[in-house]
Amino acid sequence: MxxxxxxxxxxxxxxxxxxxxxxxxxxxxxxLDGNSLGAQPAAAAARAHEVVTNEWGTGLIRSWNTAGWFELPVELGEKISGLVGGGAGATVVTDSTSINLFKAASAALDIQAEDAPGRTVILTQRENFPTDIYILQGLARQLGGDYEVRLVDDAEVAAGLPTALTDDVALVVLSHVNYRTGRLFDMASTTEAIHARGATVIWDLCHSAGALEVDLAGSGADMAIGCTYKFLNGGPGSPAFIWVSGALQNRFAQPLSGWWGHANPFDMVADYAPADGIRRFLTGTQAILSMSVAEVGLDIFARAxxxxxxxxxxxxxxxxxxxxxxxxxxxxxxxxxxxxxxxxxxxxxxxxxxxxxxxxxxxxxxxxxxxxxxxxxxxxxxxxxxxxxxxxxxxxxxxxxxxxxxxxxxxxxxxxxxx
Amino acid sequence: MxxxxxxxxxxxxxxxxxxxxxxxxxxxxxxLDGNSLGAQPAAAAARAHEVVTNEWGTGLIRSWNTAGWFELPVELGEKISGLVGGGAGATVVTDSTSINLFKAASAALDIQAEDAPGRTVILTQRENFPTDIYILQGLARQLGGDYEVRLVDDAEVAAGLPTALTDDVALVVLSHVNYRTGRLFDMASTTEAIHARGATVIWDLCHSAGALEVDLAGSGADMAIGCTYKFLNGGPGSPAFIWVSGALQNRFAQPLSGWWGHANPFDMVADYAPADGIRRFLTGTQAILSMSVAEVGLDIFARAxxxxxxxxxxxxxxxxxxxxxxxxxxxxxxxxxxxxxxxxxxxxxxxxxxxxxxxxxxxxxxxxxxxxxxxxxxxxxxxxxxxxxxxxxxxxxxxxxxxxxxxxxxxxxxxxxxx
Missing domain, CATH: 3.90.1150.10 (Aspartate Aminotransferase, domain 1)
Structure with missing residues (x-):
C-alpha cells in the first residue's frame, strides 16, 4: 500500500x-490542467512588462528590428524544434493550431496531387480534437468536392491503419495524443505505415510537445503542428507552431500567402513569391506580446x-x-x-x-x-x-x-x- | 507666415x-508613425500585468470563463464596430488582417457564386498594401484557376471604377486609405458603383479605423477587415477585426472553419456547423494577452x-x-x-x-x-x-x-x- x-x-x-x-x-x-492551459512561468510578468513599456513604449516602431520582433516566429520555432526532434531551421511559431493545420493540409494535398494524382481521401481520427476535423472539412469543401474527409477509430490508428489506408488516401492527419483519453500513438511505425501506402502525414502535437520525447525527423514525419499554451506554458492562446520536413519545405505552397511569407516583403511588389524555406509558412503580422511571453515558457525547457x-x-x-x-x-x-x-x-x-x-x-x-x-x-x-x-x-x-x-x-x- | x-x-x-x-x-x-504602430497607452502595462499575474497566474484555466477570455473577440469587436459605423453584433476581433481577408474573400466569392454564378474576376488596387493582393492571389490559386486577380490604378478607383467594373467582376477588395500616399477613397459612392454592377465589396480599414469617421453600414458595404495596432493603438501585432453586414452574416461560410466558429464548440461533435451570426467568423484559440492589451487602446476611443x-x-x-x-x-x-x-x-x-x-x-x-x-x-x-x-x-x-x-x-x- x-x-x-x-x-x-x-x-x-x-x-x-x-x-x-x-x-x-x-x-x-x-x-492538473496544464494539458489545457499551462501554468504561469515566474518570469512571464517581467517579460510582458519589458515588451509593453520598453520594446513597444520606448522602442516604438523601431522594435520590429531592434527588439527582434520580426525574428520571433523563427527564433521561437527553433526552440520548439529542439523539443520535438524537428532539426534546425524547420519550425516557425505563428497563428493558431487550426490555421496552421489549414496551411499544412492544403500544402500537403498540393504535393500529393503532383506526386500521386487522383487520391481523394483525407483520413483523421474520429476522436481527434474537433477543430482538426472541422478545418479539414472546411478545406475539402473549399476544394470543391474533390476530397472527402474520412474518420477512423483510434483502435484502427493504433493498429497501423490496416484497413483505412486504401490507395485513394492522400493525407492522414493524426493527433499524437488523444486529448480526451490521453492515448499516445506511435509516430514512427504509424508514419511508416502511411508512407508505405503512399500517403502524407501531418501530426498534431498539441498534447505531446513539451509532454514527452517527440522525434519528428527521426520518425520520418512530413509535417506537424501544435500549440504552445499547454505543456509549453506559453500563456492563454499563445501562438502555435508548424514544422515541415526539409524535403518538403520548398514545395510548401499555402493559400494563406500573406506578406510575412513573401521572399522580399519590403519590396512591396504586386506578385506573391514565397520565401525560401520556413518563412513561407508565415502569413500576416503576428501578436508580438503573446509571442514574446510564450518564449519565457519555452526557455524553461532549455534547462529541462x-x-x-x-x-x-x-x-x-x-x-x-x-x-x-x-x-x-x-x-x-x-x-x-x-x-x-x-x-x-x-x-x-x-x-x-x-x-x-x-x-x-x-x-x-x-x-x-x-x-x-x-x-x-x-x-x-x-x-x-x-x-x-x-x-x-x-x-x-x-x-x-x-x-x-x-x-x-x-x-x-x-x-x-x-x- | x-x-x-x-x-x-x-x-x-x-x-x-x-x-x-x-x-x-x-x-x-x-x-509620427502611429499609422504603422500606435503609441503605448498609459494603461497598457497595468493591463498586461493583470492578465499575466491575475487572470493567467491565479485564475488559470478558469479565466476562460471568469475573466471573459472567450468573449473578448465579440467584446472588442463591438467597440470597433462603434468606431466604424458597423452597428451592433457585426464585428469580431481575431487573427490577422491577412487571414481575415482570406475568410471574407472566400465567403464573398461563395455568396456571389450562388447569387450571380459565372463571375470570375477579383479586383483590387495595384497600390494596395501587398498582403491584400497576395492573399487574393493565394485564394484564387486554391480555387483552381476559376478566378483571376486583376489590379487597377488608384485613379480608376477614385473615378468609381468606370472601366474596370465589367460584368465578370465578382469581388472588389479596396483599401479605404492608400498606405503609402494617404489617399482616401469614398466608401459610399464607390460601394454604390460596385453594387450597381452586381459585385461584392470588401473594405480594408487598416489606415482608416480610428483615423477618421467610417460609416460601414451607412455606406452599404458588404464586408470589412482591418488591424488594431495602427490608429487604434492595440500594441505590436495585436489581433485584427472583421465586419460583415447583417444581410450576409448567416451566409458567411469560411474554409477556416475552426472550433471557435462552431455552433456548439464544447459538444465536441465531429461535424462542423457554423454558429449563428458573427462567431462563425472565428477559427481557433486567440492570443489572449495581445487581445486584452488591445482593449486598452480601444477604450481610449470610447471617450474620443x-x-x-x-x-x-x-x-x-x-x-x-x-x-x-x-x-x-x-x-x-x-x-x-x-x-x-x-x-x-x-x-x-x-x-x-x-x-x-x-x-x-x-x-x-x-x-x-x-x-x-x-x-x-x-x-x-x-x-x-x-x-x-x-x-x-x-x-x-x-x-x-x-x-x-x-x-x-x-x-x-x-x-x-x-x-
Whole structure:
C-alpha cells in the first residue's frame, strides 16, 4: 500500500523538483490542467512588462528590428524544434493550431496531387480534437468536392491503419495524443505505415510537445503542428507552431500567402513569391506580446531534460492510476487512459457518472482538472510543477468527495475551458 | 507666415489635448508613425500585468470563463464596430488582417457564386498594401484557376471604377486609405458603383479605423477587415477585426472553419456547423494577452469624439503640407498626399530623392516617421497624441537636415517596419 509519506519521499528525490520554482501557482492550488492551459512561468510578468513599456513604449516602431520582433516566429520555432526532434531551421511559431493545420493540409494535398494524382481521401481520427476535423472539412469543401474527409477509430490508428489506408488516401492527419483519453500513438511505425501506402502525414502535437520525447525527423514525419499554451506554458492562446520536413519545405505552397511569407516583403511588389524555406509558412503580422511571453515558457525547457520529464510524467500517471484503484475501489470509476506506458501521454482520464459535478467539487477545493463530455475527468500531469504528493492529495480529495457524496455543492462552471 | 508661436496657441486650444496623457512616449520624441504602430497607452502595462499575474497566474484555466477570455473577440469587436459605423453584433476581433481577408474573400466569392454564378474576376488596387493582393492571389490559386486577380490604378478607383467594373467582376477588395500616399477613397459612392454592377465589396480599414469617421453600414458595404495596432493603438501585432453586414452574416461560410466558429464548440461533435451570426467568423484559440492589451487602446476611443479626431487630423495634415511649402521651397520635395481634405487619410507623405537617408536623420533626432519605397517619407498624424507644435518642429528639423545635407550621418535601419 502506498501512503502519503512515500509520495513525499519521491518528491524529495525528484530530480526535476527545482523547476517548481520557475512557476507561480496560487497558494493551496494543485494544478492538473496544464494539458489545457499551462501554468504561469515566474518570469512571464517581467517579460510582458519589458515588451509593453520598453520594446513597444520606448522602442516604438523601431522594435520590429531592434527588439527582434520580426525574428520571433523563427527564433521561437527553433526552440520548439529542439523539443520535438524537428532539426534546425524547420519550425516557425505563428497563428493558431487550426490555421496552421489549414496551411499544412492544403500544402500537403498540393504535393500529393503532383506526386500521386487522383487520391481523394483525407483520413483523421474520429476522436481527434474537433477543430482538426472541422478545418479539414472546411478545406475539402473549399476544394470543391474533390476530397472527402474520412474518420477512423483510434483502435484502427493504433493498429497501423490496416484497413483505412486504401490507395485513394492522400493525407492522414493524426493527433499524437488523444486529448480526451490521453492515448499516445506511435509516430514512427504509424508514419511508416502511411508512407508505405503512399500517403502524407501531418501530426498534431498539441498534447505531446513539451509532454514527452517527440522525434519528428527521426520518425520520418512530413509535417506537424501544435500549440504552445499547454505543456509549453506559453500563456492563454499563445501562438502555435508548424514544422515541415526539409524535403518538403520548398514545395510548401499555402493559400494563406500573406506578406510575412513573401521572399522580399519590403519590396512591396504586386506578385506573391514565397520565401525560401520556413518563412513561407508565415502569413500576416503576428501578436508580438503573446509571442514574446510564450518564449519565457519555452526557455524553461532549455534547462529541462525531456527524458527526465517523460520519466517523471509516467511515474506520476502510474501513481495516479494505482492510487485510484487502491483508494477508490468501490466507486463506478473507469480509467480510460491506457495502462501501458508506451500508449500513454501525460494525463490520466477517468470516468464517473457524476463526472461534471465531481470535477466541480474538486475545483472548489483548489484541485484543478477539467471535464470533457461524456463523463470524463481529466488530470494533466505536468512534471515541471506537479509532484507525487499532489497526486496523493488529489486522489484523497476524490475519495472524500465520492465516499461522502460531496459533489452536491455549489459548482464552478468548468466546461468552458480549452482543450 | 505661420510660426512656432502660432502652433503653440493651436495646441493650447486643442479640445483633444488632454488625450496626450493617455499615452506614454519616450522623452524628446515626436512620434509620427502611429499609422504603422500606435503609441503605448498609459494603461497598457497595468493591463498586461493583470492578465499575466491575475487572470493567467491565479485564475488559470478558469479565466476562460471568469475573466471573459472567450468573449473578448465579440467584446472588442463591438467597440470597433462603434468606431466604424458597423452597428451592433457585426464585428469580431481575431487573427490577422491577412487571414481575415482570406475568410471574407472566400465567403464573398461563395455568396456571389450562388447569387450571380459565372463571375470570375477579383479586383483590387495595384497600390494596395501587398498582403491584400497576395492573399487574393493565394485564394484564387486554391480555387483552381476559376478566378483571376486583376489590379487597377488608384485613379480608376477614385473615378468609381468606370472601366474596370465589367460584368465578370465578382469581388472588389479596396483599401479605404492608400498606405503609402494617404489617399482616401469614398466608401459610399464607390460601394454604390460596385453594387450597381452586381459585385461584392470588401473594405480594408487598416489606415482608416480610428483615423477618421467610417460609416460601414451607412455606406452599404458588404464586408470589412482591418488591424488594431495602427490608429487604434492595440500594441505590436495585436489581433485584427472583421465586419460583415447583417444581410450576409448567416451566409458567411469560411474554409477556416475552426472550433471557435462552431455552433456548439464544447459538444465536441465531429461535424462542423457554423454558429449563428458573427462567431462563425472565428477559427481557433486567440492570443489572449495581445487581445486584452488591445482593449486598452480601444477604450481610449470610447471617450474620443471621432468628428473631433478627424477635424484635428485634417488640421494637422493641412499644417504639415503648408509648412513643407513655406519652409522647404527650394528642395526637390513632392507632396504625394492629396491636398483635398475629402481625399486624404491621416498622414502626409512626401518624396525626396534621398528619402531613406533623410528619414534616418530625422529618426536620429527623435522624430519618428518611416520610409516606403520608392522615395516616400511617411508622417502619420494621430490626433490623440500629436500636436501642432510637433508638426512645426518636424518640418523645421527637415529644413535643417535638407539645408545642411545632414543626412550623411550614421543611420538607423528604418525600412523593416510594418505597413
Amino acid at each position: 502506498i501512503d502519503r509519506a512515500a509520495c513525499e519521499i519521491r518528491d524529495q528525490n525528484d530530480p526535476l523538483r527545482a523547476f517548481r520554482e520557475d512557476f507561480v501557482l496560487p497558494p493551496g492550488t494543485i494544478y 531534460d525531456m527524458a527526465a520529464v517523460r520519466s517523471k510524467s509516467l511515474e506520476l500517471s502510474d501513481l495516479f492510476m494505482t492510487l485510484v484503484e487502491q483508494q477508490l475501489p468501490h466507486h463506478p470509476i473507469e480509467i480510460v487512459t491506457p495502462r501501458e506506458r508506451e500508449h500513454r501521454g501525460s494525463q490520466v482520464s477517468i470516468t464517473h457518472p457524476e463526472g461534471f459535478a465531481v470535477m466541480s467539487a474538486l475545483i472548489e477545493r483548489g484541485i484543478i482538472g477539467d471535464y470533457r463530455e461524456p463523463s470524463v475527468l481529466r488530470f494533466g500531469l505536468t512534471p515541471l510543477y506537479v509532484g507525487f504528493t499532489d497526486v496523493w492529495d488529489t486522489v484523497e480529495a476524490l475519495r472524500d468527495i465520492l465516499d461522502n457524496r460531496r459533489w452536491d455543492l455549489p459548482r464552478h462552471q468548468v466546461r468552458g475551458s480549452v482543450t | 505661420i510660426d512656432r508661436a502660432a502652433c503653440e496657441i493651436r495646441d493650447q486650444n486643442d479640445p483633444l489635448r488632454a488625450f496626450r496623457e493617455d499615452f506614454v512616449l519616450p522623452p524628446g520624441t515626436i512620434y 469624439d471621432m468628428a473631433a479626431v478627424r477635424s484635428k487630423s485634417l488640421e494637422l495634415s493641412d499644417l504639415f503640407m503648408t509648412l513643407v511649402e513655406q519652409q522647404l521651397p527650394h528642395h526637390p520635395i513632392e507632396i504625394v498626399t492629396p491636398r483635398e481634405r475629402e481625399h486624404r487619410g491621416s498622414q502626409v507623405s512626401i518624396t525626396h530623392p534621398e528619402g531613406f537617408a533623410v528619414m534616418s536623420a530625422l529618426i536620429e533626432r527623435g522624430i519618428i516617421g518611416d520610409y516606403r519605397e520608392p522615395s516616400v517619407l511617411r508622417f502619420g498624424l494621430t490626433p490623440l497624441y500629436v500636436g501642432f507644435t510637433d508638426v512645426w518642429d518636424t518640418v523645421e528639423a527637415l529644413r535643417d537636415i535638407l539645408d545642411n545635407r545632414r543626412w550623411d550621418l550614421p543611420r538607423h535601419q528604418v525600412r523593416g517596419s510594418v505597413t
